Amino acid sequence: xxxxxxxxxxxxxxxxxxxxxxxxxxxxxxxxxxxxxxxxxxxxxxxxxxxxxxxxxxxxxxxxxxxxxxxxxxxxxxxxxxxxxxxxxxxxxxxxxxxxxxxxxxxxxxxxxxxxxxxxxxxxxxxxxxxxxxxxxxxxxxxxxxxxxxxxxxxxxxxxxxxxxxxxxxxxxxxxxxxxxxxxxxxxxxxxxxxxxxxxxxxxxxxxxxxxxxxxxxxxxxxxxxxxxxxxxxxxxxxxxxxxxxxxxxxxxxxxxxxxxxxxxxxxxxxxxxxxxxxxxxxxxxxxxxxxxxxxxxxx
Ligand SMILES: [Zn+2]
Numbered sequence: 001x002x003x004x005x006x007x008x009x010x011x012x013x014x015x016x017x018x019x020x021x022x023x024x025x026x027x028x029x030x031x032x033x034x035x036x037x038x039x040x041x042x043x044x045x046x047x048x049x050x051x052x053x054x055x056x057x058x059x060x061x062x063x064x065x066x067x068x069x070x071x072x073x074x075x076x077x078x079x080x081x082x083x084x085x086x087x088x089x090x091x092x093x094x095x096x097x098x099x100x101x102x103x104x105x106x107x108x109x110x111x112x113x114x115x116x117x118x119x120x121x122x123x124x125x126x127x128x129x130x131x132x133x134x135x136x137x138x139x140x141x142x143x144x145x146x147x148x149x150x151x152x153x154x155x156x157x158x159x160x161x162x163x164x165x166x167x168x169x170x171x172x173x174x175x176x177x178x179x180x181x182x183x184x185x186x187x188x189x190x191x192x193x194x195x196x197x198x199x200x201x202x203x204x205x206x207x208x209x210x211x212x213x214x215x216x217x218x219x220x221x222x223x224x225x226x227x228x229x230x231x232x233x234x235x236x237x238x239x240x241x242x243x244x245x246x247x248x249x250x251x252x253x254x255x256x257x258x259x260x261x262x263x264x265x266x267x268x269x270x271x272x273x274x275x276x277x278x279x280x281x282x283x284x285x286x287x288x289x290x291x292x293x294x295x296x297x298x299x300x
Contacts (some may be wrong), residue, residue, distance in 0.1 A: 006105055006146040007173050009061065010204065010231060011051075011083050014295045015266055018235055018274025019055040019063040022109075024249065026051060026066075028280075033134045033248070036069050036078050041091045048091070051254035054281040059288025060274065061104055064148060065091040067139065068111035073123070073131045074078045077114070086137050092142030107174070108139030110161060117156050123189030125160055132164030134239060140169040144158040150176040150209050151276075153185035155197055162201050172204035172271075174253055181225060182216040195227025201259065207233025209277040212240060221268055238278030252276025260284035266294050 006123055011015060026037050029047055036250065040047055040242055052063045061095040071076070076077055085132055086109075095106040115123040115133060136147055145166055152158040165173055177194050179185055191208070198206055205226055211217045217236040238258055241249030258275065273291060275283050 003103055003105065005110045005206065006062075007292055009105070010271070015270065015291045016272045017059050017270050017284070017291050018233070019052070019060045019275050020057045020058075020275040020279030022064065022066055022068065022280060024251070024277050025280060026208075027248070031058055032115060035155065036080065037066050037079075038068075038070050038075070038080055038087050038091070041066050041075040041087050041094065042080075042083070043070060043091065045094050049098045050095045050181070051281075052095055056099055056104050057103055058285035059292070060284060062107050062146075062272070062274075063095055063104060064107045064109040065136070065139065065144065067091045068109045068150070069114070071110065071113055071131045071135045073113040073127065074111070077145065084135065085233070088135055088138035092139055092144050096143065104213070105145040108142075108144035109196045110135055110139075110147060110165070111151050112153065112157060115161065117154065117160070128157060128160040129164040129167075132161040133168045136165040136171075139170040143295070144171070146172040146174065146204070146220040148172075148174045148176060150235075151178045152176065153178055153180070153189065154187045154192060155189055158198060160197075162203065163171070164278070166202060172277045174205045174207060175201075175203045176207035176209045176233050176235065178210040179220040181209050182212055183220045187264055195224050195293045199228040199230050203230065205231040205233045205272060207272070209233070209235035210237050212237070214239065214258070216259070218265070218268065221265070221270065226271040232269050233272045234270040235274045235276045238283060239278045241278065250280070254282040255259035255286035258283050259290045260289035262287055263294055266291070268293070
């Protein structure tokens, strides 16, 4: 089967469905809290494939690789130090196996380095660029369909990521920020700044993931939309976690409650919709159903 590429699918009418959370779902499937999800790429590959397959079955058009924390800088502080190439390649292969025989595409996930750039932190810009370039090359060589720089909070680090990526590949890139102080990122960046400063940098879409409440994320999306002409990627949390009696995070926004917002998100301008922390395959299935309904009965 000849797959339509990411850019082909983006040029078509309608909304694309992304996947749900990686970390919180793997934790509910037994991943020890505090352990990087990437450990399971090597140790429990069938669990990584299983989650991705559940998202595809739920209706995802695009799934992300389990490589959010797989930059060499971030792996340095884990048991996977020095295994960046292996983790990124294997994770891409696992995602590809999960979408085999379906039209779904694989996005290589690239998260923040976990360190602040100088002068606020210890990280040299050139080291950051090198680390992002390296991870992008591993993922691109493994054949992912696009790259997603996600959960960004600092404009300078996001720009370093895009610089590094564009040095090594022509794959389409999405850049997504987390407004986890409501409509500001941890570093105080506003959606309009993201729209103004990231849009001209050759990205295929720009977006929001994680964050705080659905209401705040929606407000942030409106501000972002008003500052960019690029397609919008929207992957909000299922709210903020509450800890249950055994200290495990639970998310109280139900699949139905989250899916009920989908028509509004589409009318604001979201072109790609999925979920972040707390979004289970059930949430995703409910979201996908709403997206498909809106395609059959477009309101505009
Ligand atoms: Zn999240």
